[in-house]
Amino acid sequence: MYNPLAFPVRMENNTIYVLDETQLPFKEAYITVKSLDEALEVLGKMKTRAFGQVLLFFYTCALVREIDKTAMAFKKIRPTFDFFRLAEILKKACGQNLDIKQAVNGFVQGFEEKRKKRVKKLAKLLPAEARILTICNLNGELVYLYSALKEIGKEAIFFVSETRPYLQGTRLTFWELNKAHIPAKLICDNQAAILMKDGQINCVITGADRSNKKGDIINKIGTYALARLAHYFKIPFYALTQYPREIDIENIEIEQRPEEEVFMWLKKRDFPETIYPAFDITPAKYISGWIEICD
Amino acid sequence: MYNPLAFPVRMENNTIYVLDETQLPFKEAYITVKSLDEALEVLGKMKTRAFGQVLLFFYTCALVREIDKTAMAFKKIRPTFDFFRLAEILKKACGQNLDIKQAVNGFVQGFEEKRKKRVKKLAKLLPAEARILTICNLNGELVYLYSALKEIGKEAIFFVSETRPYLQGTRLTFWELNKAHIPAKLICDNQAAILMKDGQINCVITGADRSNKKGDIINKIGTYALARLAHYFKIPFYALTQYPREIDIENIEIEQRPEEEVFMWLKKRDFPETIYPAFDITPAKYISGWIEICD
Structure with a gap:
């Protein structure tokens, strides 16, 4: 089934692609993000939310190669969302001799399967x-x-x-x-x-x-x-x-x-x-x- | 206190003036109604509602000088509103040797005082x-x-x-x-x-x-x-x-x-x-x- 909101944020090479949810339902458009500032702008304008925010946070950490700084900046803009916890999870994964990008890819690959398991329950x-x-x-x-x-x-x-x-x-x-x-x-x-x-x-x-x-x-x-x-x-x-x-x-x-x-x-x-x-x-x-x- | 919605429909000579609520809050504009058809159009497009509908119904009866026909036509457009009961009230008042216009004016004059009494309670x-x-x-x-x-x-x-x-x-x-x-x-x-x-x-x-x-x-x-x-x-x-x-x-x-x-x-x-x-x-x-x- 067609399901673009299941993975509304993706990363290829050093560019993050964010489905612009504010343009839905009229237009399915993607914003390109290449820096922390661009990521924060997307976040502040709620171009993506919920699971998209998790993905945006992880990919931004991978992009700028800094976890704590990214978490502080994200948290300031969306205080309700627990970016510090995501940062801890990511740092733990990186502790196992992975660089940030590898750790993020590992998470993202597992997400779809986990979510499908959850709905089966x-x-x-x-x-x-x-x-x-x-x-x-x-x-x-x-x-x-x-x-x-x-x-x-x-x-x-x-x-x-x-x-x-x-x-x-x-x-x-x-x-x-x-x-x-x-x-x-x-x-x-x-x-x-x-x-x-x-x-x-x-x-x-x-x-x-x-x-x-x-x-x-x-x-x-x-x-x-x-x-x-x-x-x-x-x-x-x-x-x-x-x-x-x-x-x-x-x-x-x-x-x-x-x-x-x-x-x-x-x-x-x-x-x-x-x-x-x-x-x-x-x-x-x-x-x-x-x-x-x-x- | 400025209170234009308290009497959103008024009648002068043979013209009804309806405050166009659909243009609020941007513009305080009045629609002129000179026939049953014009009244029904105003009703169907919800240009006025609630107390405005009561006033519009009474004034339309006075304008076209027909109570039952007006009630049937109004009811068809807004079925939830009890225009038949208003028609009965109006007919009862007309039974006391008043023409429709006199009866309507009598009601309208009493409304403001009654409503003010109600809020005091x-x-x-x-x-x-x-x-x-x-x-x-x-x-x-x-x-x-x-x-x-x-x-x-x-x-x-x-x-x-x-x-x-x-x-x-x-x-x-x-x-x-x-x-x-x-x-x-x-x-x-x-x-x-x-x-x-x-x-x-x-x-x-x-x-x-x-x-x-x-x-x-x-x-x-x-x-x-x-x-x-x-x-x-x-x-x-x-x-x-x-x-x-x-x-x-x-x-x-x-x-x-x-x-x-x-x-x-x-x-x-x-x-x-x-x-x-x-x-x-x-x-x-x-x-x-x-x-x-x-x-």
């Missing part, structure tokens, strides 16, 4: 006719999931929450599912409660930018609301998390994004007062399962 | 420092409410839910509050749960297009989600309702609006599958109080 837990509500974007993992469900004879339809304000659901998830010819319906975020009440959803699947051992997750703003509502309606709520999970995420600073993003549908800006935390924390008690990425 | 129920979450638009009534709160020595700040997909919160409520210099913050719909959890909201106020004796209300999609969440967080949820309430609203057809509205922020449309019920039903058990409009 999730596919087993889902209903035979899965009616899946999702938010934000999981970088091609829902495309993998659909294949995994089909392989074991299960059907699925996705209800894609548009994910205001930046509309990753509309621009990325709905786009990638349509491109792969997977049944999907787009909804506004505020429709989720009624769909749950009407029995149209039988599971919720979300990613997690961060997660702790207790099972709390930090993810795109709106995730908490879905979890609270799913818990009320006794609908299972699954989070695709990293492994190993972190000890403490409670003191993490929640990133406040620029208000322009809230008003991007408007041509001009004349509203001063906007609240826009980009992420929220979902406590473990509202999550039915954590499907971890591991070997 | 609500103001008494609210906390001394009210942190009010709201959705969609209440046609100037929050401006009245702010004055009523100030009169009894209470402070208030409004958290305005943008109200996807048509963004009435952003375009109308946030605009009217800003115009009247009332403290207000704009949020995306999916942020409400976190604001409640963090204790930033201490009451929710919403309108109701329809309501029944039991206390269930039909209002803009997203209202139900707020009520469910407010109930969980033990935050009072007040609905501004009509009087008398209806016997049965359960079999009312929920209007499905055109998907273009979901994608109005996009320049082109290439997404076929969108779900867009324009309203939802909120059961009485999640509502703390119904502040009715009556004498």
Whole structure:
């Protein structure tokens, strides 16, 4: 299945190619990155996010051959994302007599397999006719999931929450599912409660930018609301998390994004007062399962 | 206080002037209506809604001098709204030896006073420092409410839910509050749960297009989600309702609006599958109080 968001950042020779997600769903364009500054610009403008950020971080370390400096610079721009942990993982791998580039290539090669394994675990837990509500974007993992469900004879339809304000659901998830010819319906975020009440959803699947051992997750703003509502309606709520999970995420600073993003549908800006935390924390008690990425 | 949405439709001689809400917040423009067809066009394009629809219906009856025909035509375009009941009220008033125009003028003159009375009742129920979450638009009534709160020595700040997909919160409520210099913050719909959890909201106020004796209300999609969440967080949820309430609203057809509205922020449309019920039903058990409009 066509799945460009599964590996939205690639490296060839000394150039990084970043799928410009801000141009989706209209145009599938790639930005070339040849320095740390160029990488930081891509990061700050959210040209790529989530898994794309992991790939961008690793490849930038390989490009500039400096791990700590890259981590500090990345962290300053996207404080919610744990680049220091990625730096530790990379340094550990480099300790085994690998240079940074070799270590990064080793990781990247293993990623696809690991992610496919993760969705196979999730596919087993889902209903035979899965009616899946999702938010934000999981970088091609829902495309993998659909294949995994089909392989074991299960059907699925996705209800894609548009994910205001930046509309990753509309621009990325709905786009990638349509491109792969997977049944999907787009909804506004505020429709989720009624769909749950009407029995149209039988599971919720979300990613997690961060997660702790207790099972709390930090993810795109709106995730908490879905979890609270799913818990009320006794609908299972699954989070695709990293492994190993972190000890403490409670003191993490929640990133406040620029208000322009809230008003991007408007041509001009004349509203001063906007609240826009980009992420929220979902406590473990509202999550039915954590499907971890591991070997 | 400047409050143009409090009477968004006016009639002078044989012309109806409709504030074009679709041009807000950029331009305060009025459309002239001189026939039933012109009124229906304004209605179908949602140039005005809620209280503006009531005014438009009454004035159109006065303009074309036919109540039943106007009600049938209006109902066909906006099925969720109870134009038949308005028609009954108007016919009853006309029974008292008034022509339609006189009857309509009588209603309209009483409206402002009734609405101001209603918010005075609500103001008494609210906390001394009210942190009010709201959705969609209440046609100037929050401006009245702010004055009523100030009169009894209470402070208030409004958290305005943008109200996807048509963004009435952003375009109308946030605009009217800003115009009247009332403290207000704009949020995306999916942020409400976190604001409640963090204790930033201490009451929710919403309108109701329809309501029944039991206390269930039909209002803009997203209202139900707020009520469910407010109930969980033990935050009072007040609905501004009509009087008398209806016997049965359960079999009312929920209007499905055109998907273009979901994608109005996009320049082109290439997404076929969108779900867009324009309203939802909120059961009485999640509502703390119904502040009715009556004498």
